[in-house]
Amino acid sequence: MDLGLSGKVVLITGGSKGIGKATVLRYAEEGARVVFTFANDSSASSSVVKEIEERGGIVEAVQMDLTQSSSIQEAVSSVGRKYGPISVLVNNAVAGARHPVRIAESDPEEWLQMIDHNLKSAYLITKTVLPFMKGGQWGRIVHVSSEIAEDGMAGASSYMTAKAGLHGFSRALAVELSSEGIYSNVVLPGLTLTERNLRDFPAEMLQKFSSSMPTRRLGTPEDVASLITFLGTAANSFVNGEMIRVTGGK
Structure with missing residues (x-):
């Protein structure tokens, strides 16, 4: 099936490892021009770039602070000048402490930092990319959440809140932008065999x-x-505003 991605510019946050890396590889296989962000690990990002370029794909890794509007603006503008309008955005990057902390023992500053890193960042980069999509009257936005945003898990209140916030944000985008050919959906993976896990x-x-x-x-x-790749293509002609679990039926 031709997914209609050849030549389209795809921006993926957090593309050096795990689900992000697999998504970068899939879009590149479909002929897209892929730009992915990384925070600090330049070695891992360089490895991904090398792997795709050896296969003949077009890819670039961009270091970005997703909590800073200026960093996002600079990087997105650079991508637009170099490759053309961004048609697909995948909000995959995740940051913050992994150790469980119950609400009663949580530090307010750390709790709110999780919101900044995982929800505010999605808002900032989506808002920055939208003019490209609106100009072309076409776009696909995919947010990567987690099954625990629906199922719950003790000690993960800040992470759950940030990820659940993506669900409301995505629904708002779907309602506001679908008439302009821009769709927004959320993917909720279960426990996945990433390098980190x-x-x-x-x-x-x-x-x-x-x-x-x-x-x-x-x-x-x-x-x-x-799934992320399908949702970001022209083959997805009617899936919009949905929260889709990828849990093997759990």
Whole structure:
């Protein structure tokens, strides 16, 4: 199936590892011009660029502070000048502490930083990219959330709040912009076998999770990337304003 991505400019935040990396690779395979952001790990981002360029794809990695409007404006303007209008935006980047902290013991400043890193950042970059999409009367925005934004998890209130905020933000975008050919959707992965999860979770724990799944396996970054890629294409002609779980039926 031709997904209509050849030559289109795709901007993906947090594309060096995990779901972001798999998504960068999928869009590049479809012939898109892919620009992805990274925060600090220039080695990982360079590795992704090398892999795609060896396959003949067009890709660039851009360091960006997603909490700073000036950093976003500068990078997005540079992408527009170099490659042309941005047609697809994937808000994938995630930041913040991973250790669980219950609300009663939480630090207000750290709690709010999670909102800045994972919700405010999505607002800032979406607002910056929108003029390109509105000018072309076409665009696709995909936000990467998490199943725990719906299911809940003790000690993750700030992360859950930030990710759940994406759901309302995406619905607002869908309602406001669909008449201009711009769609917005949210993908909610379950526990996924990213490099980070493979490092942080003991193998026996991952096996236990796998055996409890209807599919008898956990999802891979490629599983999630396939949906993200479809939602960001012309083949997606009517899926808009949705929150879609990628959990293997859990």
